[in-house]
Amino acid sequence: xxxxxxxxxxxxxxxxxxxxxxxxxxxxxxxxxxxxxxxxxxxxxxxxxxxxxxxxxxxxxxxxxxxxxxxxxxxxxxxxxxxxxxxxxxxxxxxxxxxxxxxxxxxxxxxxxxxxxxxxxxxxxxxxxxxxxxxxxxxxxxxxxxxxxxxxxxxxxxxxxxxxxxxxxxxxxxxxxxxxxxxxxxxxxxxxxxxxxxxxxxxxxxxxxxxxxxxxxxxxxxxxxxxxxxxxxxxxxxxxxxxxxxxxxxxxxxxxxxxxxxxxxxxxxxxxxxxxxxxxxxxxxxxxxxxxxxxxxxxxxxxxxxxxxxxxxxxxxxxxxx
Amino acid sequence: xxxxxxxxxxxxxxxxxxxxxxxxxxxxxxxxxxxxxxxxxxxxxxxxxxxxxxxxxxxxxxxxxxxxxxxxxxxxxxxxxxxxxxxxxxxxxxxxxxxxxxxxxxxxxxxxxxxxxxxxxxxxxxxxxxxxxxxxxxxxxxxxxxxxxxxxxxxxxxxxxxxxxxxxxxxxxxxxxxxxxxxxxxxxxxxxxxxxxxxxxxxxxxxxxxxxxxxxxxxxxxxxxxxxxxxxxxxxxxxxxxxxxxxxxxxxxxxxxxxxxxxxxxxxxxxx
Numbered sequence: 038x039x040x041x042x043x044x045x046x047x048x049x050x051x052x053x054x055x056x057x058x059x060x061x062x063x064x065x066x067x068x069x070x071x072x073x074x075x076x077x078x079x080x081x082x083x084x085x086x087x088x089x090x091x092x093x094x095x096x097x098x099x100x101x102x103x104x105x106x107x108x109x110x111x112x113x114x115x116x117x118x119x120x121x122x123x124x125x126x127x128x129x130x131x132x133x134x135x136x137x138x139x140x141x142x143x144x145x146x147x148x149x150x151x152x153x154x155x156x157x158x159x160x161x162x163x164x165x166x167x168x169x170x171x172x173x174x175x176x177x178x179x180x181x182x183x184x185x186x187x188x189x190x191x192x193x194x195x196x197x198x199x200x201x202x203x204x205x206x207x208x209x210x211x212x213x214x215x216x217x218x219x220x221x222x223x224x225x226x227x228x229x230x231x232x233x234x235x236x237x238x239x240x241x242x243x244x245x246x247x248x249x250x251x252x253x254x255x256x257x258x259x260x261x262x263x264x265x266x267x268x269x270x271x272x273x274x275x276x277x278x279x280x281x282x283x284x285x286x287x288x289x290x291x292x293x294x295x296x297x298x299x300x301x302x303x304x305x306x307x308x309x310x311x312x313x314x315x316x317x318x319x320x321x322x323x324x325x326x327x328x329x330x331x332x333x334x335x336x337x338x339x340x341x342x343x344x345x346x347x348x349x350x351x352x353x354x355x356x357x358x359x
Numbered sequence: 360x361x362x363x364x365x366x367x368x369x370x371x372x373x374x375x376x377x378x379x380x381x382x383x384x385x386x387x388x389x390x391x392x393x394x395x396x397x398x399x400x401x402x403x404x405x406x407x408x409x410x411x412x413x414x415x416x417x418x419x420x421x422x423x424x425x426x427x428x429x430x431x432x433x434x435x436x437x438x439x440x441x442x443x444x445x446x447x448x449x450x451x452x453x454x455x456x457x458x459x460x461x462x463x464x465x466x467x468x469x470x471x472x473x474x475x476x477x478x479x480x481x482x483x484x485x486x487x488x489x490x491x492x493x494x495x496x497x498x499x500x501x502x503x504x505x506x507x508x509x510x511x512x513x514x515x516x517x518x519x520x521x522x523x524x525x526x527x528x529x530x531x532x533x534x535x536x537x538x539x540x541x542x543x544x545x546x547x548x549x550x551x552x553x554x555x556x557x558x559x560x561x562x563x564x565x566x567x568x569x570x571x572x573x574x575x576x577x578x579x580x581x582x583x584x585x586x587x588x589x590x591x592x593x594x595x596x597x598x599x600x601x602x603x604x605x606x607x608x609x610x611x612x613x614x615x616x617x618x619x620x621x622x623x624x625x626x627x628x629x630x631x
Contacts, residue, residue, distance in 0.1 A: 048470070055471045060483065067487035175619075179611040181563055183570055184586065184604030191593055191600065290473070297478030301567050305590065315479065316571065319486045331479060338474055 038350075045346055049339050057110075060331040061103050064324055106328065115332075116325035118318075125329040129311060133333070135205055136303070136310035139229055140295055146234035147241060148288060152277075154238065155245025160272060162250055170242070178239035182298060186232050186305050193228065201225050203307035229306050233298060237291050244287060245280055252276040282352050289345025292338045369620025372555075375613035383429040390423035394580050403596050413598035416588055421598065424580035425606055431581045432610060435496055435565040436558040442500025443561075444507060444554050451511025452538050452546070456519060466512070469505040477502045481564065482573060490573045499561050507553045514546040548625045555618030559611040566607050582607045 081089075090096050094105060109116065115125035154174065158167040194202035201207065205225050206218075213221060252258065253276055261271050299312035307313070311330060318326040382389060391411075398418035406413045412421040454465040484498050518524065519542075527537050568574035569583025570590075577584055582603040589600030 048467070051467070052471045052474055056475050059480070063480070063484055064487060067484075175615070176612070179559060179608060179615050181566060181604055181607045181611070183567060184600070184607065187586070187590060187593060187600045187604065191597055195594060293474060293476040294478075297476030300476075300478060300482060301571060304571060316482070319483055322487075327483065331483070334476055334479060335474075338476060342474055 041350065042347075045343060049343055053335055053339060054107075056335040057107070057328070057332050058103060060328060061106065062099075064322075064327055065099055065102070110332065115329040118326045119323045120321055120326070125325045128314065128326065129329055129333055132309060132311045132314045135308065136299060136312060139226065139233070139303075139308065139310060140299065142226065142230045143234040143237070143295060144288060144292075146230060147237040147291070148284070150234065151238050151241030152245055152281075152284070154242040155280075156249060156272060156277065158242065158246040159249030159253065160268075162246075167246075171246070174239045174242045177235045180236065182232055182236050183301050183305055185235065186228070186302065189228050189232060190305075200228055202228070205309055229302060229308060233295065233302055236298070237295060240291065241284065241287055245284070248280045248283075249276060252279050282349070285345045285348045285352070289342045292341040296334055296338060364624075366620050366623050368616045369624055372613050372616030372618075372620050375609065376617060379429055379433065379610060379613065382426055383433050386426045386430060390420075390426040392420035392423040394419065394424040394427045395578050396420075403592065405596075406598050412602045413596065415585065415599060416592060416596075421585065421602060424585060425582065425603060428580040428582045428585065428603070429606070429610075431492065431575055431579070432562050432565065432607070435492060435499070436562040436610075436614070439496040439499035439561045439565075440503070440554055440557040442497065443502075443504040443557060444550060446500070447504035447507030447553075448511050448543075448546070448550055450504070451508040452515055452542065454508065455512035455515025456534070456538055456542065462512075465508065469508050472502065472505045478564065478567070481568065482571070485568060485573045490568070490576055492575055492579075495565055495568060495574060499564055503557060503561065507550065507557070510549040510553060511546050514549055515542055518542055518545050548621075552618050552622045552625070555614050555621060559614035559618070562607065562610055562614070 094102055097105075113126060115129075117124055118128055154170050158170050161167045190202040193200040201224055205222060207213075207221050207225075210218060210221055249272075253272075258271055258276060261275055262268075266275075296312075299310060300316050301312075302308070303310045303312035304316050311333070315327070315330040315334070317323075318330060396419060398414070400418065401410075401414050402416055402418040404410055404414040404418075410420050410422065412425065415421055415424070450465050454462045481498050481502060485494055488494050488498075524537060524541060527541050532541075565574055566581065566583030566586070569581045570586050572584075572587060574583050575581035585603040586600060586607075589596070589603065592599055
């Protein structure tokens with residue numbers, strides 16, 4: 038087990054360095070440098086500009102700058118944002134909880150929704166319900182999420198006026214009593230969570246349907262039936278257990294998509310999360326902030342996958358000894 | 360080919376695509392207005408017989424713009440996935456056939472890319488280069504090959520030990536010839552299926568980028584950038600959000616149906 042863990046952690050490290058280096062490369066070799074912005078300002082003298090370039094280490098070669106960045110990263114020092122001089126780590130930590138909340142909720146919804154729909158499909162294989170669910174899930178997979186978001190905003194926010202369409206809190210949030218504050222946040226979360234989960238349902242539902250059907254044809258199911266188990270007990274207690282094992286990995290692999298999607302998503306809903314911060318950072322060429330966000334995103338996805346791997350070996354001991 | 364043997368998804372997907380291709384090729388004849396012509400007196404008109412899908416914030420005819428945008432979406436989808444398919448197939452063939460450290464190296468790279476939210480990377484690259492249709496095609500192509508490499512590699516591993524490959528080796532054929540003449544035709548099914556499904560998601564990515572203002576640049580029409588305007592005028596002009604999104608949806612469904620249909624068609628288990 039220790040060897041297995043060690044190998045996993047090593048791969049994790051290599052992947053992490055790869056990702057951070059690629060990001061670094063992309064922002065640094067592309068045309069346009071941060072000091073170019075200063076050209077437009079007549080107030081800054083040549084000397085001041087040189088001083089700034091030296092201060093941010095922009096005069097050094099690429100690999101040295103990467104090494105320096107890495108050295109500082111190890112101590113969680115991401116530098117300061119170009120835009121407002123606030124420490125990058127502080128800006129990210131401010132936004133991180135909202136993003137985690139959204140992503141964890143939608144992962145949870147994908148998990149429960151996918152399992153439930155998959156089991157229903159398998160139980161009513163080739164009947165109307167199965168076809169109907171498969172159809173809806175297929176549509177969800179092909180649907181542009183931002184479009185669905187716009188339509189839902191139009192319907193629930195503007196026409197029916199039952200759900201708020203942007204942000205995480207109402208303007209009068211601070212004046213509300215606690216229980217109404219919670220309700221307020223829930224109301225703001227309903228649309229983003231449901232819509233971001235909707236697209237991810239397809240893969241899981243499909244997988245669960247397929248392997249559930251496979252399981253239900255095994256001999257042990259016939260045995261359980263003949264011993265007098267009810268159908269529900271067989272499905273949920275016997276078959277579902279065996280189906281559940283790879284689900285962890287599937288969820289782990291869907292993480293990058295969910296996190297990647299949050300860049301569009303948080304922008305539409307004006308959701309105060311890391312995705313929107315990342316989009317703004319990219320648009321304003323805030324180098325330290327871009328690096329910080331890409332690294333935190335990478336760490337989150339890699340950790341998610343790592344946890345999925347560990348859980349997988351935990352539930353399925355066969356994998357450990359490979 | 361016996362048309363009765365084709366399944367419903369395949370037929371439906373193909374018909375939808377033919378419909379789209381007609382729009383894309385005959386755009387000059389189908390579009391009733393010039394997609395770039397502005398008419399501020401007619402701005403934000405709701406759908407009517409004169410303007411089927413209404414007009415946008417500059418008074419341009421939305422239907423005409425959408426007809427031209429079909430070209431952009433199909434082009435971006437097909438070319439970017441074409442690039443990804445070539446890279447993915449070749450790397451998968453090499454990885455599966457040669458094994459050893461080459462295989463390890465390629466699969467590690469695949470793991471790295473699959474672990475990373477590629478949309479962020481695409482966003483980054485496009486924002487730092489110039490947002491243009493060519494950059495988008497290349498970047499989407501360069502980031503979406505890994506899953507195909509995995510499929511192809513798995514297929515090659517299955518085929519590699521077959522007798523006919525062994526006899527080809529004994530006959531003294533070069534590895535290149537064995538790979539491309541004997542193995543490649545046998546892995547084409549997953550390649551074609553992944554291609555079709557990939558086009559759908561590439562179109563989604565492109566329209567997502569355009570939606571964020573990083574894709575096809577106005578005044579050139581794209582479904583994504585018409586939607587962006589839709590977002591800004593959502594309170595007063597629902598047609599600006601509804602129709603372009605529906606077009607993206609339609610196209611992605613078409614390619615996914617095609618991919619799904621091809622998969623069923625070629626899988627012996629489900630094709631009874």
